[in-house]
Amino acid sequence: MSVQLLTSIRYSVFLITLLSGVTYAVAPPVSDDGKTAKKKAQEDPEYIAEMKAKVFSKENSSVANGEHRFNQTCVYCHGHQGSGGKARKLQGREFDADYLFKTITKGKKRGSLVMPPWKRTFTPEERWELVTYILSLSEEK
């Protein structure tokens, strides 16, 4: 390989590095930005209302999905079928759907017991499914 060719290869590698650096600075990868924007749009009250209607319109599958998620994430504190444990029981109680959604979204604490907000963990649709499940617990018991 001639010295000249090597130099020009080195030069192009340098150029490519430089250019991708510039591209990155001007237009950082969109994926992350897009996700944040999507998350923000999801917390739009209109979108939340839309999801509420959707989830409540197919109640059976929503309650089932909610139950599945509850058993994965919430049982640890709220007990089997919301029978209580570290946190208050959720079964056999009258709740307002919007109150439940807001509480699940933002979290809640009682003394030193803290429930974290679930906003980042669950989409509005998934939170409404949890709401339908908790509501179903008040009807049964």
Ligand code: HEC
């Ligand atoms: C780390 C423990 C913990 C986990 C996990 C947890 N919670 Fe809670 N939750 C609490 C505490 C503490 C409170 C505050 C008051 C209380 O003790 O009921 C609370 C309160 C609530 C309330 C309001 C009850 C009321 O009386 O106003 C709802 C609804 C609720 N949680 C739903 C959920 C759901 C749904 C999940 C799963 C996504 C969940 N929680 C997971 C600890 C937890």
